[in-house]
Amino acid sequence: MTDKLDTILENARAHCAEDIRPNVDAWNAAGVWPRAASDKAAALGLTGLYAPEEFGGQGLSLGDGIRVYEELGYGDGAYAFALSMHNICTYAGCGFGTDAFKEKWARDLTSGRKLANFALTEPQSGSDAGNMYSRATINDDGTWTISGAKAWVSLAGEADIYFTVVKTTDVPGHKDMAMIAIPKDTPGLSFGPRYETPSYNFLPLSEMYMDNVVASEDNIILPVGQGLQGSLMAIDIARVSIASGCCGLMQAALDTALAYSSNRKMFGGKNLDLDGIQWMLGDVATELEASRLLYRKAAHALGTDEGPLMAAHAKRFVPDCAVKAANTCTQVLGGMGLLQPYGLDRLSRLSQMLRIVDGTTEISRVVIGRSLQKRAKTLDPLPIPKGFGET
Numbered sequence: 362m363t364d365k366l367d368t369i370l371e372n373a374r375a376h377c378a379e380d381i382r383p384n385v386d387a388w389n390a391a392g393v394w395p396r397a398a399s400d401k402a403a404a405l406g407l408t409g410l411y412a413p414e415e416f417g418g419q420g421l422s423l424g425d426g427i428r429v430y431e432e433l434g435y436g437d438g439a440y441a442f443a444l445s446m447h448n449i450c451t452y453a454g455c456g457f458g459t460d461a462f463k464e465k466w467a468r469d470l471t472s473g474r475k476l477a478n479f480a481l482t483e484p485q486s487g488s489d490a491g492n493m494y495s496r497a498t499i500n501d502d503g504t505w506t507i508s509g510a511k512a513w514v515s516l517a518g519e520a521d522i523y524f525t526v527v528k529t530t531d532v533p534g535h536k537d538m539a540m541i542a543i544p545k546d547t548p549g550l551s552f553g554p555r556y557e558t559p560s561y562n563f564l565p566l567s568e569m570y571m572d573n574v575v576a577s578e579d580n581i582i583l584p585v586g587q588g589l590q591g592s593l594m595a596i597d598i599a600r601v602s603i604a605s606g607c608c609g610l611m612q613a614a615l616d617t618a619l620a621y622s623s624n625r626k627m628f629g630g631k632n633l634d635l636d637g638i639q640w641m642l643g644d645v646a647t648e649l650e651a652s653r654l655l656y657r658k659a660a661h662a663l664g665t666d667e668g669p670l671m672a673a674h675a676k677r678f679v680p681d682c683a684v685k686a687a688n689t690c691t692q693v694l695g696g697m698g699l700l701q702p703y704g705l706d707r708l709s710r711l712s713q714m715l716r717i718v719d720g721t722t723e724i725s726r727v728v729i730g731r732s733l734q735k736r737a738k739t740l741d742p743l744p745i746p747k748g749f750g751e752t
């Protein structure tokens with residue numbers, strides 16, 4: 362497995378150097394998903410990372426495969442994010458899909474001939490994911506008729522299939538939720554106007570509308586009752602993937618600052634000779650090392666009882682470090698840090714986006730807070746002195 366992982370990481374590094382870094386500004390200017398680049402990523406084995414080899418995947422563990430996004434994130438965090446979502450859907454489809462689904466879609470997804478994305482968020486329900494309205498009626502012939510609207514759908518109109526979370530009754534709560542994959546060409550499926558996102562303009566994002574869309578029961582990925590819980594497991598994988606991508610972003614910011622400050626003359630020496638500059642960049646380097654250790658530990662915890670908490674720690678800590686890193690590195694370049702060709706402004710905006718997507722920093726804090734409450738229950742309570750609100 363190590364040889365395979367080494368090859369895949371080397372492929373991701375080469376893809377970043379040859380395809381992402383030289384072209385990302387042009388992708389953003391064009392505002393079009395770079396399908397030729399994602400086709401190349403597919404040819405390099407980057408679109409079926411965790412899918413079994415019998416379906417054409419790489420068969421990597423989550424703990425190993427997630428490191429790919431650190432390599433891709435060195436080029437662009439939004440590109441890394443989109444491929445991570447495709448890989449998670451592919452993993453879910455190959456692992457939990459029906460035999461008929463696997464027969465029809467598995468090889469197309471692992472080979473990247475077809476791209477997939479995940480549609481959970483709705484206009485009224487982001488963090489509060491349980492408050493969704495999209496509703497499927499299960500018909501006598503087993504097909505599902507679905508109506509509703511999703512928001513913030515990445516790869517909107519570009520992906521070939523959307524792993525969509527729906528309710529199956531009018532009863533409030535999540536016990537009736539399910540996930541079903543809806544192919545792009547299904548009658549009744551449409552997309553709203555694109556959101557304007559100047560720093561990752563090549564990633565199409567919009568609402569997705571389902572107007573009496575009829576989907577085959579072959580496409581059920583998570584049956585009724587498992588929709589929300591299964592989605593949260595997928596989101597844990599996404600959270601760690603984002604933390605991995607953020608490490609690539611931090612390294613890119615740091616390298617830009619080093620390459621500039623070691624060349625910028627001032628006070629008879631170079632900018633990087635100043636202690637203050639070394640300390641600023643030293644802090645970035647320390648937080649990058651800590652972030653790497655944290656996301657890699659979290660990646661290996663996925664699938665265990667510790668997985669959700671470790672994913673929350675990684676998603677809480679690493680994107681915050683990335684925001685700080687991008688801002689610090691901008692400061693190190695002085696005015697030049699604000700200019701477009703150095704790319705730091707793009708990294709600042711991307712890092713902020715990565716703090717929000719797939720569960721905000723605050724939602725990670727909620728998960729961590731709940732686990733602290735559980736631990737507190739295992740401890741002998743310390744006495745509160747009389748007069749200090751003893752209960």
Ligand SMILES: Cc1cc2nc3c(=O)[nH]c(=O)nc-3n(C[C@H](O)[C@H](O)[C@H](O)COP(=O)(O)OP(=O)(O)OC[C@H]3O[C@@H](n4cnc5c(N)ncnc54)[C@H](O)[C@@H]3O)c2cc1C
Nearest residue numbers: 479480481482487488489513514515717718719720721723
């Ligand atoms: C670039 C991008 C791509 C995305 N792609 C997808 C996709 O492909 N598929 C998909 O389904 N979704 C996608 N999303 C949606 C994303 O997951 C949501 O934006 C995210 O979950 C937050 O939801 P929201 O934007 O509705 O914010 P809200 O839920 O409205 O939150 C607003 C603020 O309230 C805070 N908050 C919420 N709850 C609490 C609390 N309990 N305590 C304290 N503060 C709280 C939040 O942290 C946030 O700061 C994407 C988002 C972005 C930005």
